[in-house]
Amino acid sequence: MELHYDYIIVGAGCAGLGIAVRFSLDPFFKNKKILILEPEDKNKNNRTWSFWSREEKFYHGWAIKSWPKVIIKDDQQTIETEAHPHNYYTIRGIDYYSKCKEQIVTSKNITWKKELVSEVKNLAGFNHCICESGNEYLGQHIFDSRFPEKLKLDNSNFLWQHFKGWVIRSTSESFDEETALLMDFSIDQKNETRFFYVLPFSKKEALIEIAIFSEEVLSSKDFDKLIKAYIQENYPNLTFEIIEEEYNKIPMTDHVFSQPDSKYHYYIGGASGSVKSSSGYAFTRIQKQCEKIVHNCKEGKDIILESKDFAPGKYELLDATLLNVIVNERVSGKEIFMRLFAKNKASTIFDFLDEKSSIFQELKIMLSLPWIPFIKSFTEEIRKRLN
Ligand SMILES: Cc1cc2nc3c(=O)[nH]c(=O)nc-3n(C[C@H](O)[C@H](O)[C@H](O)COP(=O)(O)OP(=O)(O)OC[C@H]3O[C@@H](n4cnc5c(N)ncnc54)[C@H](O)[C@@H]3O)c2cc1C
Numbered sequence: 001m002e003l004h005y006d007y008i009i010v011g012a013g014c015a016g017l018g019i020a021v022r023f024s025l026d027p028f029f030k031n032k033k034i035l036i037l038e039p040e041d042k043n044k045n046n047r048t049w050s051f052w053s054r055e056e057k058f059y060h061g062w063a064i065k066s067w068p069k070v071i072i073k074d075d076q077q078t079i080e081t082e083a084h085p086h087n088y089y090t091i092r093g094i095d096y097y098s099k100c101k102e103q104i105v106t107s108k109n110i111t112w113k114k115e116l117v118s119e120v121k122n123l124a125g126f127n128h129c130i131c132e133s134g135n136e137y138l139g140q141h142i143f144d145s146r147f148p149e150k151l152k153l154d155n156s157n158f159l160w161q162h163f164k165g166w167v168i169r170s171t172s173e174s175f176d177e178e179t180a181l182l183m184d185f186s187i188d189q190k191n192e193t194r195f196f197y198v199l200p201f202s203k204k205e206a207l208i209e210i211a212i213f214s215e216e217v218l219s220s221k222d223f224d225k226l227i228k229a230y231i232q233e234n235y236p237n238l239t240f241e242i243i244e245e246e247y248n249k250i251p252m253t254d255h256v257f258s259q260p261d262s263k264y265h266y267y268i269g270g271a272s273g274s275v276k277s278s279s280g281y282a283f284t285r286i287q288k289q290c291e292k293i294v295h296n297c298k299e300g301k302d303i304i305l306e307s308k309d310f311a312p313g314k315y316e317l318l319d320a321t322l323l324n325v326i327v328n329e330r331v332s333g334k335e336i337f338m339r340l341f342a343k344n345k346a347s348t349i350f351d352f353l354d355e356k357s358s359i360f361q362e363l364k365i366m367l368s369l370p371w372i373p374f375i376k377s378f379t380e381e382i383r384k385r386l387n
Helices: 014-025 058-062 093-104 220-234 283-299 314-327 333-343 346-353 359-367 371-386
Strands: 005-010 034-037 048-053 065-067 069-073 078-082 087-092 110-113 117-123 126-131 136-144 158-170 179-184 193-200 205-214 240-253 265-267
Touching: 005 014, 005 126, 014 034, 014 093, 014 110, 014 136, 014 283, 034 136, 048 093, 048 193, 048 283, 058 087, 058 093, 065 193, 069 333, 078 333, 087 093, 117 136, 158 220, 158 314, 193 333, 205 220, 205 240, 220 240, 314 333, 314 371, 333 346, 333 359, 346 359
Parallel strands: 005 034, 005 136, 034 110, 069 179, 136 265
Antiparallel strands: 048 087, 065 087, 069 078, 117 126, 126 136, 158 205, 158 240, 179 193, 193 205
16 A cells, blocks of 8 residues: 655644644655645634743744743732743744744645544554545654543543633733733632733733633633723723633643554644643643654654653652642642742743753752642652552
């Protein structure tokens, strides 16, 4: 049987396009046949990605804005701090999709087909992508972004991070462009973890968004009421229009995402467990995964993707511990994050969350948190792993 494609990418989202754009940028792949299967046109701004970084990457230029300073606050205190050597970035989904597409169309060896994949099957040693349309494509390697319909959570900790945001344009200059308000806990926590963030794209334009960590997901209408009240309290008399809205949810879990059984078929992005369980951030992790995949394809190395790639060794345990503390309401998210930022530089926390911290940084982080509840959760997590 003839092999139709060297690489098939199922889903042109953050991960799928992240791989495709790197294939396109690297001359090594110019003789490879590459296929993207995606049901959507990817011409809508369906999300904004925010993340910090201390490195220079090609996609940083696509950010609508970056900020050298961040603020964390609650009703008691405001911590304003330099993010240096990091910057905090926001990339609009639509800009990411368009920039990736602009690059990909320059590669004649990459084909994009509007298809919804219903199944990937290994038949006689070949991976077949079977689409709802009835079409079937064969690929040597399949990179698959389809998120599992149901997660079998077993013993894992789980919370939804659900959120709604408005991008607003005001008639007056109302925002400090230099500073991202990363977490504002000065709202009723309702025994959950609730915070607003305000990302000013200009003096007149900002994303004002609320995120909640909890088991139940709030309705869009209830979120609207909270955003309205927040704007009234913090920006009294602001006249504005809503330009865009974002309402969605992300699973926060230490569940181990497994890879498919068949050879050369790999789950990527969120489907491979890229979302950091303790924070819900995934964008940078996905970019690193894309780099690794493309590097290994080029070097002819085996592509082995595992949940633990994202949070190696001790970090997986520390993430699970932090989530366990929040799930079991031993310490509120508000207290944890306020303590962390009050006692550590932003860069130390970012390095820790990026799994790049030194022992010294980690000790400082541990010392800023209340010991007893963390030891309790840590012990529970160790016990789970030993059973
Ligand atoms: C609204 C929102 C905001 C987020 N904000 C942040 C943030 O600020 N910072 C951060 O670090 N992380 C954030 N995340 C988490 C994470 O970065 C994103 O979920 C990220 O988009 C995951 O990338 P992905 O490629 O796995 O999935 P997606 O980007 O969702 O892409 C999956 C693609 O697969 C396609 N697809 C689905 N089913 C099929 C099928 N059967 N056949 C073919 N194609 C299919 C979809 O149409 C889609 O294009 C956010 C998530 C959401 C939902």
